[in-house]
Amino acid sequence: MPDWEITATTIYCDAVDDEVTLITSADGTARCTGQQKYAGPDKAKARAMKKKSQLSGKQLGCSGVECSKVIQYRDKLLGEK
Numbered sequence: 001m002p003d004w005e006i007t008a009t010t011i012y013c014d015a016v017d018d019e020v021t022l023i024t025s026a027d028g029t030a031r032c033t034g035q036q037k038y039a040g041p042d043k044a045k046a047r048a049m050k051k052k053s054q055l056s057g058k059q060l061g062c063s064g065v066e067c068s069k070v071i072q073y074r075d076k077l078l079g080e081k
Contacts, residue, residue, distance in 0.1 A: 002026045007077060013069065016062055017052050022073045030074035031065075038062035 008023045013034055020034030039062040041049060053060045 002078065009073065011069065015067070015069075016049070016060055017056065022070055024074045024077050028074065028078060030070050032062075032067060032070050034062055035064050035067075039064040 004026055006023065006025050008021050010019055010021045012018075013020045013032075016034050016038045018034065018038075020032050020037075022030065022032050024030040037045065038049065049060050
């Protein structure tokens with residue numbers, strides 16, 4: 001068991017073209033602040049993401065709880081002793 005309760009780090013997420021914060025608890029739960037904002041965006045945010053997608057030439061979107069960045073960060077932290 002880690003000697004910390006919760007940890008967070010801010011990263012640039014190329015999947016949504018924005019900075020997000022990855023939050024991990026010692027019990028193994030992990031989440032990303034981008035999930036709330038981008039996984040089920042309101043109409044205004046969806047339009048903005050569509051426009052950014054067109055400008056960047058790649059499809060932007062959040063994969064939610066299955067995000068590889070969140071899983072890799074959690075596994076890295078929980079693997080440390």
